[in-house]
Amino acid sequence: MLELHGIRKTFNAGTVNEVRALQGINLNIEKGSFVVVLGTNGSGKSTLLNAVAGSFFVDEGTISLSGQNITNWKEHQRAKLIGRVFQSPFSGTAPHMSIAENFALAARRGKHRGLSWALSPKLMHNLRDRVATLRMGLENRLDNAMGSLSGGQRQALTLLMATWLEPQLLLLDEHTAALDPKSADQVIRLTEEVVSRDRLTTLMVTHSMQQAVNLGDRLIMMHRGQILHDLRGADKARLRVEDLLSRFEEIRRREQLDESAALMLSERYV
Amino acid sequence: MTLLIGALTVGLILSLLALGVYITFRIFNFPDITTEGSITLGASIAAVMLVNFHTSPTVATIAGMLGGMVAGAVTGVLHTKFRINGLLAGILVMTALYSVNLRIMGRSNVPLMDVKTLFSHNWFGTDTINVFGWDASAHDVTALLFSLGMALAVAGVLYLFFRTNLGTVMRATGDNDQMVKAQGSDVEWNTILGVSLANGLIALSGALLAQYQGFSDAQMGLGMVVWGLASVIIGEALTGSRSLGLALLGTVMGSILFRELVAIALRWGLNPNDLKLMTAIFVLSALVLPQIVRSLSRKGGRHA
Numbered sequence: 001m002l003e004l005h006g007i008r009k010t011f012n013a014g015t016v017n018e019v020r021a022l023q024g025i026n027l028n029i030e031k032g033s034f035v036v037v038l039g040t041n042g043s044g045k046s047t048l049l050n051a052v053a054g055s056f057f058v059d060e061g062t063i064s065l066s067g068q069n070i071t072n073w074k075e076h077q078r079a080k081l082i083g084r085v086f087q088s089p090f091s092g093t094a095p096h097m098s099i100a101e102n103f104a105l106a107a108r109r110g111k112h113r114g115l116s117w118a119l120s121p122k123l124m125h126n127l128r129d130r131v132a133t134l135r136m137g138l139e140n141r142l143d144n145a146m147g148s149l150s151g152g153q154r155q156a157l158t159l160l161m162a163t164w165l166e167p168q169l170l171l172l173d174e175h176t177a178a179l180d181p182k183s184a185d186q187v188i189r190l191t192e193e194v195v196s197r198d199r200l201t202t203l204m205v206t207h208s209m210q211q212a213v214n215l216g217d218r219l220i221m222m223h224r225g226q227i228l229h230d231l232r233g234a235d236k237a238r239l240r241v242e243d244l245l246s247r248f249e250e251i252r253r254r255e256q257l258d259e260s261a262a263l264m265l266s267e268r269y270v
Numbered sequence: 271m272t273l274l275i276g277a278l279t280v281g282l283i284l285s286l287l288a289l290g291v292y293i294t295f296r297i298f299n300f301p302d303i304t305t306e307g308s309i310t311l312g313a314s315i316a317a318v319m320l321v322n323f324h325t326s327p328t329v330a331t332i333a334g335m336l337g338g339m340v341a342g343a344v345t346g347v348l349h350t351k352f353r354i355n356g357l358l359a360g361i362l363v364m365t366a367l368y369s370v371n372l373r374i375m376g377r378s379n380v381p382l383m384d385v386k387t388l389f390s391h392n393w394f395g396t397d398t399i400n401v402f403g404w405d406a407s408a409h410d411v412t413a414l415l416f417s418l419g420m421a422l423a424v425a426g427v428l429y430l431f432f433r434t435n436l437g438t439v440m441r442a443t444g445d446n447d448q449m450v451k452a453q454g455s456d457v458e459w460n461t462i463l464g465v466s467l468a469n470g471l472i473a474l475s476g477a478l479l480a481q482y483q484g485f486s487d488a489q490m491g492l493g494m495v496v497w498g499l500a501s502v503i504i505g506e507a508l509t510g511s512r513s514l515g516l517a518l519l520g521t522v523m524g525s526i527l528f529r530e531l532v533a534i535a536l537r538w539g540l541n542p543n544d545l546k547l548m549t550a551i552f553v554l555s556a557l558v559l560p561q562i563v564r565s566l567s568r569k570g571g572r573h574a
Contacts, residue, residue: 053452079454092452094445097438104435105442110454113435162452 001201002029002169007051007061021047022058023225029218034195034202038212038244039222045205046087048222049173052203054078066168080110083162085155085175092158095147099138099157102146103127106161130160134190152183156190163194170195172204176211188215209244223251271404273533275414281529282417283482284497286424286475288505288525289518291498293468296517297432298444302465303360304345305472305498306491307367308338312473313480313490314371317380320387320481327388331477338473339466341367346462364491371488378488387481389413413482420478424471425518432514440464441514472498493546496553501525503556 007025012018021044029035039045051058052065054075062071065081086092093102104118124142132139134156138149146154155175162170172191176184188211195202206212212219219236221229221244229247231239287309294302312334319330341363348359372378393415394408401411431437443450443460450457472494480486505524509516532549536542 074456075451076454076456079452084452086448086452091446091448094442094449096445097442101438101442104438105450105453105455108435108439108453113439113455115431115434115436118433118435118438 001031001033001066002027002052002203003062003064004028004048004052005062005064007048007063008059009047009051009056010059013059021225022051025061025225025227027220027227029201029203031201032199033218034200034216035204035218035220036212036216037203037205037220037222038207038209039205040207040248042224043222044225045207045222046173047225049171049203049205052078052169053082053084053171077110081168082171083109083165083167083169084171085158085162085173087174087177089151089154089158089178092161093146093154096145098143099131099146099149100124100127100142102157103131103161103164106164109165109167130164131157134160150183152179152186155179155183155187159187159190159194163198163200166198166200168201170200170202172202174205174207177207191215209241212244213239213241221247271401271406272410273537274530275406275410277529277533278526279410279414279417279482280479281526282414282421282522283475283478284529285421285501285522285525286478287472287494288498288501288521289424289428290468290471290475291495292502292505292517292521293428293471294465295499296444296502297441298461298464298468300349300356300444300461300465301360302342302345302468303357303495304341304363304367304465304469305360305495306493307364307371308341308469308473308491309476309479309494310371310486310488310491311337311341311367311374312476313486314374314380314488315473316477317382317480317486318374318376320382320385321380324385327386327390327481331388331474331481334477335470335474338476339470341473342466342469343462345469346465349465350458350461368488375486375488379485380487381485382481383484388416388478389482391416417478417482421522424474425522429515429518493549496546496549497528498525500549500553500556501528503553504528507556 004025004027007022009022010018010020025048037045037048050056052063054070054073054077058071062069064070065078070078070081084092094105100119104123107123127142128139131142136153136156138153138157146157149157159175175191176187179187191204192215194200202216204216217236218232219229219239220227228251287305291305294300315337316330316334319325319333320327325333345359345363348354348362349356354362391412392409393412396408398405399408399411400406432441439450439453439455440460440463442453443455443457443464447457450460476490479490501524502521503524504527505517505520505522508523508527509520532545535548536545540548
């Protein structure tokens with residue numbers, strides 16, 4: 001379904017700010033699986049997601065989705081196949097346009113946009129029904145500007161927009177990180193609902209261990225631009241937050257060891 | 271009366287310019303200076319086609335508009351494909367257009383003597399007609415009604431266009447381009463199309479203005495961006511900018527009102543040489559005053 005092969009990406013190459021964000025990622029995601037990517041800050045997990053979405057081109061490697069090589073597709077071309085929810089509630093919606101108009105845009109994701117009426121009666125009819133499933137009372141406020149809604153409401157609507165036309169792949173980039181706990185819970189519940197109902201192939205980035213444990217059928221742990229652990233099936237199902245903590249602790253110790261060893265060597269020999 | 275009708279007519283003609291400025295500045299958030307060149311481009315193309323090639327006024331006007339669309343597209347391409355800052359892209363095209371316009375006209379001024387223009391008509395069959403008890407030239411009233419029709423038609427078409435799928439995605443492009451990319455639409459292409467459309471309207475305004483005032487001049491674009499911006503700001507003050515339809519209508523009204531204000535100021539003895547300074551000060555204060563008022567009221571609130 002989604003195949004990443006030998007993906008490398010370096011930002012600011014050749015300068016003091018050089019960041020080797022992705023260092024040879026190989027990943028194969030089957031159709032219908034829900035993959036959670038977990039990692040610390042700077043582990044490259046969001047970079048991985050953006051590489052798939054096409055926010056930038058990778059330096060090396062190939063990306064293919066549904067049998068098509070999309071490595072050289074631009075971001076808007078990839079959006080034909082990919083639905084996306086961003087970390088910031090402000091990124092996924094047009095604030096000065098109405099809820100209905102935002103959905104009119106989502107209803108033609110990756111399709112030709114001609115001179116037909118954006119807010120067609122058919123769209124409005126479907127819209128009311130599907131927004132009602134959010135149980136936020138927004139179905140009566142479809143003419144309100146998107147910018148007048150709370151972050152949680154906007155993220156819920158963005159998720160609905162991203163899945164309005166069933167995407168081949170759903171990308172969720174820490175989509176609850178900017179929300180208060182209650183809204184985050186609501187959006188997570190909605191995510192589970194939508195993904196399981198439509199059996200969407202999903203790649204979700206998070207730094208919440210609780211989410212990583214509860215959600216999805218496969219867990220990928222990233223560190224320093226590489227995939228460290230890849231747990232699936234029974235291993236994933238058995239996983240608890242404590243296990244994740246101990247794995248992170250293990251990484252931390254190993255690095256400390258590396259650093260103290262380096263310090264010792266430099267003190268002795270340099 | 272003649273003065274009033276004349277000012278109204280020019281206000282309506284320039285409302286097309288204001289609508290173009292509204293599209294770039296407000297919808298696309300793109301400070302497009304191409305305007306100053308493209309209004310003259312529309313005027314020169316129309317004038318030369320009428321005088322040198324004796325085409326019908328309709329053909330000349332459409333040709334002027336197309337010229338503006340090309341100019342706008344060039345600015346759009348410079349900005350999106352070559353990643354040149356929007357202001358600079360506009361300045362480059364505007365500067366280039368100055369020479370282009372002189373080349374098209376062959377000199378700095380083309381008078382439209384003895385040629386049939388869109389404003390040569392008289393719909394009433396008499397020389398003067400009675401408007402609210404005043405005698406007015408029927409020819410002038412025809413010109414006024416014609417420009418009113420044009421302004422309303424263009425505003426109406428724009429309103430309908432911006433509610434289609436294509437128009438909606440163009441509005442979203444100015445609102446949140448990241449979202450537009452995620453919805454699979456090409457931001458660069460939308461921007462080029464929008465800037466081209468806006469400059470088409472601006473050139474159309476120029477083509478009509480040349481025919482109305484009877485000449486095209488290489489200098490006529492000077493200060494037109496600020497002029498258009500003033501109309502947009504007045505329009506927003508009149509109607510608020512909440513809905514698209516009101517904003518478009520407000521822009522047309524703003525253009526008329528601003529032209530009236532200018533006519534009155536000139537009548538009261540404002541030196542025409544000071545006009546551009548006054549316009550600039552007006553726009554500046556319209557931009558700055560709301561901020562000052564806001565900060566004052568915030569301070570007042572704290573004391574209370």
